[in-house]
Amino acid sequence: MLAFLGRRLLSTIPVLVIVSVLVFLMLRLTPGDPAAVLAGDQASPDQIAQIRTHLGLDRSIVEQYLIWAGQMLRGDLGESFFYKTEVATLIAQRLEPTLSLALVTILLAVAVAVPLGVIAAWRTGGWLDRALMGFSVLGFSVPVFVLAYLMIWLVSLKLGWLPVQGYQRLSGGVGPWLRHLTLPALTLSLIYIALIARVTRASVLETLGEDYIRTARAKGLPESKVLMRHALANAAVPIATVIGIGIALLIGGVVVTESVYAIPGLGRLTVDAVLARDFPTIQGVILFFSIVYVLVNLLVDLSYVFFDPRIRY
């Protein structure tokens, strides 16, 4: 196991190097000039040129990359062109809203989707199964922003139950924190409920056809135990994989949801940085996302051992 862990962690190094080179090159080769953005609309070409020099953008791409890579090796993500703040600080400021939203969304999605998927598989072809399939299609089809506006209109504007926008930090109390997260998490969870429920249904359905399930039923085990202890437990590997990918995607930034609900998370930071051509921030954030993806995948792989004792690393 430790050898596996070591190998996996070592394999992240070339991944991060490749990501860093690609991101760096793509940013430099795409049109747009951070100096022009910083200088403002009324700035003269001379002023823009001075800012470009000040930011070091007049140096060769290789030179710029080596400087940045050197900073990375020292654990320094650099300073945002735009905000004059350490990129690490910006990420830290935006991490809590994004993690909170991801956590509540995934908890909500798992709590709803897994039982739904199991029941749908158990009563395959029944009304619940068909309803779940229909709901899944809806969940995948309705754009998040449409659902968000509908939810805001109904829950916030008409019923007045929850705030329209904003994020309240956890340090301000669990109540306000949850009140501000409920609506965005509900909105965002729809697609994950659809995804996880479908995967759960398919996986449990396959397991229900196995010999050991027939044996368990023949032994007279109650159906609930057959479903939960034997079917679901053995169907857990693909479900865990989907949940893991979901977590990684959620931490990777949910731009539309964060925009509509005005949540200052990593998604908005990324979009703002891209629009402003804030190279250090984009590079830092994407590197951070890469690490998150690698680690989440590693955790998912490790979780297989827990769900299926036959798996060994």
Place this chain on the structure above:
Amino acid sequence: MSLTSPSKRQSAKSLIALGTAAVAAPAIAQQQTVLRVVPHSNLAVLDPIWTTAYMSRNHGYMIYDTLFGTDEKGVVKPQMVDTWSVSPDNRLWTFTLRKGLEFHDGQPVTSEDVVASLERWGKRDAMGSALMQFVARMDTPSANTFRIFLGEACGFVLEALGKPSSSVPFIMPRRIAATDPFKQIEEHIGSGPFTFKRDEFKPGDRAVYLKFAKYVPRNEPPSGTTGGKRVYVDRVEWNLALRDAQAQVNALQKGEVDIIESLGFDHFDTVRKDTSLQIPSWANLGLQYIARFNHLHKPFDNPKVRQAVIAAFSQEAFLRAQVGVKELYRPCFSMLYCNTPYGSTAGSEIQSKSNMRRAQELLKASGYDGTPIVVLKPTDLAAIQKLPDVAAQLMRQAGFKVDLQAMDWQTLVGRRAKKDPPAAGGWHMFLTAWQAFDVSSPIANPMFDGRGEKAVWFGWATDDKLVELRNQFMRATDNAQKKKLADALHARAFEVGTHVPLGEYDQPVAARKNISGFFVHNSNVYWNLKKA
């Protein structure tokens, strides 16, 4: 459990007291009057001299004060300055500061702070550097008096010091103003009506300003950036995360925010019909749409081709497509903005009395060779994104070939700085909007700069006569003479075809009904506002 024993009763009382205190604490905090504002954009750069971004300028108005201001009619009036005098030859200007001016760190504002601030501003701002060309030296005979010695008389000293828009000559403490003008300042201390809560500033999320209790406002009523800056709220919070236009209106309707600085035209009717909301006449100095030519490359290096475009560009078509709300826009054929001191329509007949047939004739006579016109179209800026489509359509009708290139605004901003030929990544035309006071003076208006590649703004118009007239305007000290020169400059700009004015519009502000005290100015500032 029963509460019979004294100790248990005492404990219960303590618990109730604690509970009451816990409830009361936020209640006390809530007694603060907080104005919650959705600004028109994100605040990134905190140095309003270093950048010309409007958001940084507005941030500057919150925390800094100015020597002079410009009222809603464009008249320059004193702000930090109490009295001033000028020598008969117009070369020595002496200013005395008002008493009681104090920075947020408790230090008095002195004339040395003023001189250091002006020197830094003069190295960054176009109008500031124009003024500094005339300044021989500045000195500070006393703590509250400073003098400007001009090498040669010029007629825009007060106009420059009272400049209301980017970059505004804000007054900072000397140690901060001593920062290299090409580096951003690190401290944010001014003597304005609000202090900046640096510890609560979260980029892209929130900026917070507190009332500066020691600020001494003037006695005159507020108008533009002049008059008494009286603050009636304890705290102003800028919500920098709320960017989605629909979400902004939702939040305003729900009472989660008090003011939206820049209401989308599409939401104008929604807000107007909502009885809990209002659209104050606040920033009705408005903005002007313009189309800018790149004078460096064919075919726009030919004034006849530019005139064909001017003749084709019907302002009504642009305004109707982009703004749509009739009461918010008005055609205006002054490049110097209508109803301002230099507002003029001299020479504008080529546009105001023209039509498509005339444009076609002009284009035919110009020798246009069919070069496709590269028009830059921003796709992510709702306030101007429809203009290029109208421009392309009108130019096609006139006989041009048009290559409309879509991109995000920041790409456009980078692209327009390029002097390369359009076929090699350059451009022929882009369209944008300017606030009234950025274009209302022939000196401040960067499109009147005819120095070609040395010009301070993109497009690089070249015309010696324009340069000469502008130089005369800078030196003119008589108001009648200045107005005459402004008219001549305006007529020449149309003749040369520096750019095309596309009409004026008001950017609506939306607020909840319980907010009062709105007044006319060109920025978004939050003094004089009361929250019931």
